[in-house]
Amino acid sequence: GQQLNQSPQSMFIQEGEDVSMNCTSSSIFNTWLWYKQDPGEGPVLLIALYKAGELTSNGRLTAQFGITRKDSFLNISASIPSDVGIYFCAGRQTSGSRLTFGEGTQLTVNP
Amino acid sequence: EAGVTQSPTHLIKTRGQQATLRCSPISGHTSVYWYQQALGLGLQFLLWYDEGEERNRGNFPPRFSGRQFPNYSSELNVNALELEDSALYLCASSLYSGGTKREQYFGPGTRLTVT
Numbered sequence: 001g002q003q004l005n006q007s008p009q010s011m012f013i014q015e016g017e018d019v020s021m022n023c024t025s026s027s028i029f030n031t032w033l034w035y036k037q038d039p040g041e042g043p044v045l046l047i048a049l050y051k052a053g054e055l056t057s058n059g060r061l062t063a064q065f066g067i068t069r070k071d072s073f074l075n076i077s078a079s080i081p082s083d084v085g086i087y088f089c090a091g092r093q094t095s096g097s098r099l100t101f102g103e104g105t106q107l108t109v110n111p
Numbered sequence: 112e113a114g115v116t117q118s119p120t121h122l123i124k125t126r127g128q129q130a131t132l133r134c135s136p137i138s139g140h141t142s143v144y145w146y147q148q149a150l151g152l153g154l155q156f157l158l159w160y161d162e163g164e165e166r167n168r169g170n171f172p173p174r175f176s177g178r179q180f181p182n183y184s185s186e187l188n189v190n191a192l193e194l195e196d197s198a199l200y201l202c203a204s205s206l207y208s209g210g211t212k213r214e215q216y217f218g219p220g221t222r223l224t225v226t
Binding site: 033035041042045097099100101 | 219
């Protein structure tokens with residue numbers, strides 16, 4: 001089945017550092033999404049991207065929809081301890097249909 | 112506004128038994144999605160319901176089934192449980208109209224353990 005390749009699998013950074021993670025696919029997606037999941041909870045939507053080349057920010061988070069529509073990246077600036085968690089990318093090919101998820105990036109922030 | 116709710120929080124079953132998981136969507140949302148998240152892995156799509164109909168199904172055996180009720184809440188049933196069914200089962204809901212920007216919002220999940 002379809003898969004999203006998300007990297008890196010894990011990151012260990014110091015508080016205040018910037019973080020970058022990305023997601024690639026062999027298939028084209030019409031929508032790219034980024035979620036964050038804390039332990040024992042469901043994923044929370046961070047950013048949604050709908051157009052190729054689109055760059056969208058949400059506070060310290062910035063995400064881009066790749067021009068080829070086969071990739072996306074997420075940047076977190078000036079990381080803080082509460083940024084700890086697992087970040088998932090997800091793609092959707094048609095409106096209202098299933099999401100295909102990456103395997104997640106585990107982020108650890110050392111104070 | 113209340114988010115997506117799921118029950119029970121935890122469920123322990125033995126191999127061969129049946130499990131029933133429940134989900135209530137955000138008020139006004141008509142679509143409900145089910146995902147399986149095995150330990151340390153990403154989310155795998157299971158089922159999508161909208162307006163009481165099954166719209167799409169992931170690559171799971173037929174012993175995974177469900178339904179959506181007139182009030183848009185949903186049940187996921189897993190028959191003949193196997194050890195590898197142990198996972199976090201996540202429900203998400205969204206508006207559905209065929210347009211864009213109908214994003215999925217997740218509940219906290221049901222942790223199913225099969226022994």
